[in-house]
Amino acid sequence: MNNSFFYKIKKFFFDKKQDIVKKEDIDNIEKILLSADIGTKITIKIVSNLEKKIKNNNIKIDDLKKILKNDILNIVKVKKKEKESIIKKIEVSKKPYVIMIVGVNGVGKTTTIGKLSFFFKKKGYNPIIGASDTFRESAIEQLEILSKKSQVSIIKQKINSDPASVAYDTVQSAISRKKDIVLIDTAGRLHNRINLMKELSKIDKVIKKLIPKAPHEIILVIDANTGQNAFEQTKNFSYFTKISSIIITKMDGTAKAGFILKILNEYNIPIQYIGIGENLNDLKEFNEEIFIDKILKN
Numbered sequence: 001m002n003n004s005f006f007y008k009i010k011k012f013f014f015d016k017k018q019d020i021v022k023k024e025d026i027d028n029i030e031k032i033l034l035s036a037d038i039g040t041k042i043t044i045k046i047v048s049n050l051e052k053k054i055k056n057n058n059i060k061i062d063d064l065k066k067i068l069k070n071d072i073l074n075i076v077k078v079k080k081k082e083k084e085s086i087i088k089k090i091e092v093s094k095k096p097y098v099i100m101i102v103g104v105n106g107v108g109k110t111t112t113i114g115k116l117s118f119f120f121k122k123k124g125y126n127p128i129i130g131a132s133d134t135f136r137e138s139a140i141e142q143l144e145i146l147s148k149k150s151q152v153s154i155i156k157q158k159i160n161s162d163p164a165s166v167a168y169d170t171v172q173s174a175i176s177r178k179k180d181i182v183l184i185d186t187a188g189r190l191h192n193r194i195n196l197m198k199e200l201s202k203i204d205k206v207i208k209k210l211i212p213k214a215p216h217e218i219i220l221v222i223d224a225n226t227g228q229n230a231f232e233q234t235k236n237f238s239y240f241t242k243i244s245s246i247i248i249t250k251m252d253g254t255a256k257a258g259f260i261l262k263i264l265n266e267y268n269i270p271i272q273y274i275g276i277g278e279n280l281n282d283l284k285e286f287n288e289e290i291f292i293d294k295i296l297k298n
């Protein structure tokens with residue numbers, strides 16, 4: 001971890017807070033940015049902006065932090081501007097609005113479905129959950145407990161039944177019972193990655209038989225503790241399907257999820273929510289300013 005971009009940036013600012021910024025300091029920042037793989041283009045943009053600002057002004061290292069924060073914020077904002085919040089998308093969509101939750105094992109998909117169903121219920125919607133992770137008995141039970149807690153209907157079948165068939169049943173039931181949101185849980189690991197991707201594609205296809213535009217939303221769940229592998233996960237899941245949103249879980253711990261920057265920079269996928277605990281109401285909207293503050297804080 002100590003070689004990470006954020007560690008280096010923090011160390012840089014901490015070491016010489018009150019010094020006036022010199023050209024060589026900017027060179028150092030450039031090196032740090034480049035080593036973080038956030039992309040040459042953006043690094044050049046940030047660096048030339050910093051160079052312009054220090055040219056005729058005596059700027060302290062501490063102020064440089066503010067400038068850098070603003071620049072990073074701009075990168076994140078541009079990407080986000082093109083995207084709408086899930087609630088807005090639900091409002092303008094035909095019902096039911098079908099949401100599929102994907103991600104590797106243990107990141108918090110099932111827990112997040114519980115939180116989302118609770119959140120949507122509070123907003124006045126009437127969601128239904130589909131237990132398409134049929135790989136483990138405990139996954140079905142866990143979802144059942146969560147659905148009871150948030151008082152939301154659930155469609156399930158036996159362990160090892162066809163996940164696509166469960167998804168089909170859930171969407172069909174949502175149509176006939178006039179539910180407005182469908183939340184489909186999925187497995188994070190089958191016998192191998194290809195199997196998982198095939199299974200997810202099958203669920204996707206089967207849902208389309210009932211509603212051609214569905215799933216309207218595919219949410220990738222990522223654990224904040226994942227590190228740079230989060231980027232690989234985004235790449236792998238994006239390869240098989242169009243990920244429309246990301247939720248980062250376990251942001252209540254020490255992990256700062258710096259990888260978010262790289263994902264936002266390379267993929268045009270907005271982070272919608274963050275998970276901040278194991279309870280039903282531990283879901284918050286993602287705020288990029290708070291996120292960047294946390295990263296640059298000494």
Ligand SMILES: Nc1nc2c(ncn2[C@@H]2O[C@H](COP(=O)(O)OP(=O)(O)O)[C@@H](O)[C@H]2O)c(=O)[nH]1
Pocket residue numbers: 103104105106107108109110111112188249250251252253274275276277278282
């Ligand atoms: N602290 C914390 N724990 C979480 C959060 N989200 C999920 N978890 C925990 O992570 C573990 C795996 O969650 P689960 O939903 O079963 O993951 P799945 O395999 O992706 O469905 C469980 O112990 C959850 O309670 C979160 O936001 N914060």
Ligand SMILES: [Mg+2]
Pocket residue numbers: 109110111133139185186
């Ligand atoms: Mg699960």
